[in-house]
Amino acid sequence: MSKIAPDLSNLPSPKLEKHSRRPSLIWLMPFLALAISxxxxxxxxxxxxxxxxxxxxxxxxxxxxxxxxxxRDLRVGVVEAVGFxxxxxxxxxxxxxxKNIARYVDTEAEFWIVEPKVxxxxxxxxxxxxxxxxxxxxxxxxxxxxxDRFVALDxxxxxxxxxxxxxxxxxxxxxxxxxxGAPVLTSGIEVGRIGQPKLSSSGTTVTMDAFILKPYDARxxxxxxxxxxxxxxxxxxxxxxxxKVDSLAALLEGGVTFGTPVTGGGPVADGHVxxxxxxxxxxxxxxxxxxxxPDISASILLDTDVNGLGLDTIVRFRGVxxxxxxxxxxxxxxxxxxxxxxVDLRLSSKRLGLPGGLSSDKVRALLDSRVANGLRVRVSxxxxxxxTVVLELVNLPSQAKAxxxxxxxxxxxxPTAPAAVPDADTGVNGLVTRxxxxxxxxxxxxxxxxxxxxxxxxxxxESVLTADGVDxxxxxxxxxxxxxxxxxxxxxxxGAIENLNATLRSADSALKSVDSAAxxxxxxxNRLNAAADGLQSVVSGYxxxxxxxTDIRGVLRDISSTAESFRSLARSxxxxxxxxxxxx
Amino acid sequence: xxxxxxxxxxxxxxDAGMVACTSCGLVxxxxxxxxxxxxxxxxxxxxxxxxxxxxxLLAGLILYVPANIYPMLRTTQMFKEQDSTIxxxxxxxxxxxxxxxxxxxxxxxxxxxxxxxIVIAYLAVLLSRPHTKDPHRLHILHAAVEFIGRWSMIDVFxxxxxxxxxxxxxxxxxxxxxxxxxxxxxxxxxxxxxxxFDPRLIWDVTDKGTPK
Numbered sequence: 001m002s003k004i005a006p007d008l009s010n011l012p013s014p015k016l017e018k019h020s021r022r023p024s025l026i027w028l029m030p031f032l033a034l035a036i037s038x039x040x041x042x043x044x045x046x047x048x049x050x051x052x053x054x055x056x057x058x059x060x061x062x063x064x065x066x067x068x069x070x071x072r073d074l075r076v077g078v079v080e081a082v083g084f085x086x087x088x089x090x091x092x093x094x095x096x097x098x099k100n101i102a103r104y105v106d107t108e109a110e111f112w113i114v115e116p117k118v119x120x121x122x123x124x125x126x127x128x129x130x131x132x133x134x135x136x137x138x139x140x141x142x143x144x145x146x147x148d149r150f151v152a153l154d155x156x157x158x159x160x161x162x163x164x165x166x167x168x169x170x171x172x173x174x175x176x177x178x179x180x181g182a183p184v185l186t187s188g189i190e191v192g193r194i195g196q197p198k199l200s201s202s203g204t205t206v207t208m209d210a211f212i213l214k215p216y217d218a219r220x221x222x223x224x225x226x227x228x229x230x231x232x233x234x235x236x237x238x239x240x241x242x243x244k245v246d247s248l249a250a251l252l253e254g255g256v257t258f259g260t261p262v263t264g265g266g267p268v269a270d271g272h273v274x275x276x277x278x279x280x281x282x283x284x285x286x287x288x289x290x291x292x293x294p295d296i297s298a299s300i301l302l303d304t305d306v307n308g309l310g311l312d313t314i315v316r317f318r319g320v321x322x323x324x325x326x327x328x329x330x331x332x333x334x335x336x337x338x339x340x341x342x343v344d345l346r347l348s349s350k351r352l353g354l355p356g357g358l359s360s361d362k363v364r365a366l367l368d369s370r371v372a373n374g375l376r377v378r379v380s381x382x383x384x385x386x387x388t389v390v391l392e393l394v395n396l397p398s399q400a401k402a403x404x405x406x407x408x409x410x411x412x413x414x415p416t417a418p419a420a421v422p423d424a425d426t427g428v429n430g431l432v433t434r435x436x437x438x439x440x441x442x443x444x445x446x447x448x449x450x451x452x453x454x455x456x457x458x459x460x461x462e463s464v465l466t467a468d469g470v471d472x473x474x475x476x477x478x479x480x481x482x483x484x485x486x487x488x489x490x491x492x493x494x495g496a497i498e499n500l501n502a503t504l505r506s507a508d509s510a511l512k513s514v515d516s517a518a519x520x521x522x523x524x525x526n527r528l529n530a531a532a533d534g535l536q537s538v539v540s541g542y543x544x545x546x547x548x549x550t551d552i553r554g555v556l557r558d559i560s561s562t563a564e565s566f567r568s569l570a571r572s573x574x575x576x577x578x579x580x581x582x583x584x
Numbered sequence: 585x586x587x588x589x590x591x592x593x594x595x596x597x598x599d600a601g602m603v604a605c606t607s608c609g610l611v612x613x614x615x616x617x618x619x620x621x622x623x624x625x626x627x628x629x630x631x632x633x634x635x636x637x638x639x640x641l642l643a644g645l646i647l648y649v650p651a652n653i654y655p656m657l658r659t660t661q662m663f664k665e666q667d668s669t670i671x672x673x674x675x676x677x678x679x680x681x682x683x684x685x686x687x688x689x690x691x692x693x694x695x696x697x698x699x700x701x702i703v704i705a706y707l708a709v710l711l712s713r714p715h716t717k718d719p720h721r722l723h724i725l726h727a728a729v730e731f732i733g734r735w736s737m738i739d740v741f742x743x744x745x746x747x748x749x750x751x752x753x754x755x756x757x758x759x760x761x762x763x764x765x766x767x768x769x770x771x772x773x774x775x776x777x778x779x780x781f782d783p784r785l786i787w788d789v790t791d792k793g794t795p796k
Contacts, residue, residue, distance in 0.1 A: 026635060027635070037650045044654065066664050078665075
């Protein structure tokens, strides 16, 4: 081909293929892409669980997209958004739950925030220091009524699902040191915990839920008594000082201990209400008085100031405790007058000798008749120094006539009698008098005398030993024996006769000295007796059980027997002077 | 035969009644099936080119949606998990004053793909009917799209490298998200779309009234 300038006009026309209008297979690709996208979206959507809303008081560290919801530390969801509820009263968190557990979320589900916490019992939630707070959840593995709106708990629940035990209600006097989460102890073992204490509407008592774990809840009976184990118990008594701490945790955050001092109680169901007593001794005392539980309410009005009257003040009737003070309320007199103190009492009908199970009208009628006979309530004092204020139900027939009134609230108001309380001055004076009346001087005199007698006794014993002749007796006897031995030798050696006279002479002199010694023996014995008598008088001043007395008695016996042997020695010497020589 | 009024006074192979080999450039008579020199398939115009372009484009476009909605990276850092989408990642980078990297990611992952979609769609729609645009400019546009399209893969590479490098268990670890696969597929599809485009179509429809 050597065409330089092609003849364009002769070129063959290209055969144009008919433009195909048929859709190409390539159009499957968008559908594939669509399928992929749809798959991705569906996969993502289908794996998403439901969205629930939890209301918190404050967000306290909840971060959208980060804060997790965990059950037993396993992630089951994540916070998607945090915002305010309507009216900005609370914080609402939208939480995306995992799909596989979502079906168990029912109305019983509980949520609360876990933050790092340092308590007396250890550090908890330390992982949240790094990861931030998380929302702990709690629900059982059963299907229930579905819910998607929840209110978070302020404090962790007492028991997580799966923890078995008994839920009880504790009622304590306000002002205790009990805090939520504080331990419940028995025999020093932590067996449960206390929920959030709630102040009653009257403000005098605090109720709280408590949870006792499974094996230990069997120890609960209706006779079980709870007492406050918070802090230290310090007891100064005749036995000395007793300091008791139940547990360090209880010392710091409070705690209650229970025990069952009385047997025979029935089993306890969930929700049983127990009183928390101030101390173990109170709890035990109350336990034994359980048969006479107070069932009558009555009130008195006091217009005098009474120091020491409080909620622990007891009511006595003829010396027997019949009830206690339930409440103290200051009320203003209707007619313009001073503020009076209304004291609400709880009395035991059994202790008052009333039949049990009476209606309040019947009780009132019975009390009315007693009041007519002079039954009054008065403030009194008891105790060693009269320092404990009690309320006394007394029969004072000499009092002016009075009757039971009903106050606007329908309380039975018992009439009162003038207080029989020594004022503070007489109390202190009484104390001083009592102390000064103690026989301290007599005691001192007796003690001095005893000491003197003891030293006298010691002197006597010495004088016995140093008395004339006594120390010489052994020497004399020794000498005599030597001479006897010499005599015997001489007899053996011959020439006995010459020596016999000498021997007899020296024996005679020995006898003489023995005689003079023996004559002093009765005097010695008498002196010993005198010493013993002196001791006897000292000893008789002591209690017959004291150790000193026993010791002294022993000494006396010894002295007597010593004196007796001196006497018998003297007698035998008088009878047979040669017995000293012959040994019989 | 009318001589085309091209400004450069060029005639196409088709104008000359010939067919050119796209592989070696040999011009042959239109009735040959394959190139006598390199045996490549000879077609005056790729059959159904526009259709293919549009199909691939649509596929890429569809996948671009989940690529932007779902997280590209899942970063676990000291117990905290964080998902970041493409745009979210760019915003995070800008917040950390990494403007340069932010700009690169933004250009590679957002500007280029979106620009590509627009350009390819524009070309495809334009060339499926008569137009009076300057074919030279259209060529430049097409060349640019073909050249620059692959740079969109930067984001996928970033994810791949990060996932491979950052694996320190609790301290920090990075996992690819759903969007990474979608985005990679989207880029691949748009590249295929650009490739399916037969640039010779640009010559055919200029001021001729009807495509031949």
